[in-house]
Amino acid sequence: MDSILDRPIQYLTGIGQKRAELLASEIGVATFGDMLMHIPFRYVDRSRIYKIAEIGDELSSQYIQVRARVQDVGIVGHGAKARLAAVVADDTGEMDMVWFRGIKYILKKLEAGREYIFFGRPTIFNGSPNMAHPEFEPPIAVEGQEPVGMQGIYSTTERLSSIGLGTKAIFNAMRTLWAAVRDYIPETLPACLLEQERLVGRAQALHDIHFPASAEALNAAMRRLKFEELFVIQLQLLGQRRVRTEKTRGYLMPKIGDYFNLFYREKLPFALTGAQQRVIKEIRGDMVSGHQMNRLMQGDVGSGKTIVALLCVLIAADNGFQSAIMAPTEILATQHYRSITELVETAGLRVELLTGSTRRKKREEIAQGLLAGEIDLLIGTHALIEDTVRFARLGFVVIDEQHRFGVMQRAKLRLKSTGLPPHVLVMTATPIPRTLAMTLYGDLDVSVIDELPPGRKPVRTSHARESHRLRLFGFLREQIDQGRQVYIVYPLIQESEKMDVANLEAGAEVIAREFPPPRYTSVVVHGKMPARLKDYGMELFKEGQAQILISTTVIEVGVNVPNATVMVIESAERFGLSQLHQLRGRVGRGGDQSYCILMTGDKLSTEARRRMEAMVSTTDGFRLSELDLQLRGAGDIDGTAQSGQGIEIKVSDLARDGALLEHARSVAERILADDPHLEDKRNVLLRAALERLNRKKQAEVDLSQIS
């Protein structure tokens, strides 16, 4: 069925082919329907006009309008640096307006001596207000228009603005669009649901989201669109889970045998925490349920997830099944391999390591051992999901540090042996807020380790600037002289890799000078080094022969050196909160007081400053993840993009809409309880909505397989 909403956007009056191409590539708008879903990211009250004297810091970066007379206007500077500057004034003061693009065109429209309404975001520079690229109109034109009240502000991009699609132009295009589509907007939710949830209809909601007549209308529109978005996602996730638990049979592992018992009684070096015991019970429950397990284990850094996974591997072995542990980096895989072989040394379990740098001959040996069922546990990196790796009887798979792996890879691991799919345990050290977990991993069961092993002292965190560097060195010397070790981490970001490596090397030189051998030894490790050198450096540090490890984020996950008590993070403002927290988790693993020092430049954005404050204020990963969500919004949270769930959240804000999300989930649960396969006539629209979502997801998965 052809709908006007599927019509390519180039056919909208005033758009055309060139703009259509940019709309698609810049903001993903290809059709009338896409455009309709390009909703304002904020609204301004256009009935209010500010006085220039009122503009202060608190208004800076909000959209406002002023009514002011142009006193002087002209081009300043030459060539590429040329800009158009105007001084404007109302009866309370003066401000500067400036344009960097479209100068000639604006110069023609803007006359000295005349009055205009200027609309834009003010900033305060040297104590006085100015606006870059304001929109402006003579007051008469504004007064003549139908009253706008709230006006939507649309996100746009530099390139779109440069071809005449700034926020105002998008607003105008939206009006044209609305006139064309208003009579063809189908309702997507069942009438009974609308009534029960007191939601406005879809057409009404879409109208009001773009052209709200009042704050109430806007709120009702928002609520309707958000509810629908969250509800359909939950309906789908819960549906998938239902299908999985109903249909996917899983291996039965009822036996607790020698592997587990001997280890538990004789080798386990400590008592499990209550949380660890609880999670093992939850996993045990899945292993005897007859259904395949898909479980997410969340736990803060250092909460002891590895041992939980290992105990489950032992249960699998007791029941005659092989296991695999997949880690995101070679260093981490190797580390798991070492600590696990050490632990299960005498248990008679055969454990092997497979990574990108495993030699060909060893590879073949492993391949045979797996097929013959002689290898009980294979630990490795992505190398595990290569097609050549096949197991005789793979029963249990652990994926460490979920945010690095997508759903596709999880799926691939499931195909590793004939027979039933293995149980899958996904471990993540990046606690994610409940709302996000419900959305991203709604199809998984979730276990939480919310208790740290006893005797841990919380890491003391401080924020320092360049001027404190000498004191920092003094402190490091003190710690090292007490026999402790120190991490110094530098950011490494793809785009500026060369510069970052240069920074790290410069930093390493300073350290070598300040901490000279033979008394001190520092090693440098970064991702661009050959694995052999990396391993060698790590080894020196792990054995305590080097006291200082200078590295990029390669040590971000998993490294465990209990004697390291100081984590210095250079250019800390360039890391996200969850990364900072991960890094901090590398210390505080022994009994000694540990420290984390966040080094930043002197000038910080407000957001970066808040991040530093958050780190200093708490060591609770779950609390930090909530703060992170609030600071950055859900779209940016680590792992969201790579989650591979093909979930797109456009209208809702997971940081704020937690309550609505939970409500939507409970409504979805209720509907599925009554009508599990959505076969009831009442639910026809819901089924259609799910089919649309699945088609879209399928298309995305196909794409990701190609790339």
Ligand code: ADP
């Ligand atoms: P993570 O959850 O970050 O993967 P690990 O599994 O690496 O944490 O555990 C961190 C450290 O805590 C390891 O040295 C581990 O041996 C130790 N550990 C784990 N559980 C306990 C416990 N119940 N009591 C004491 N130490 C523990």
Ligand code: MG
């Ligand atoms: Mg770990």
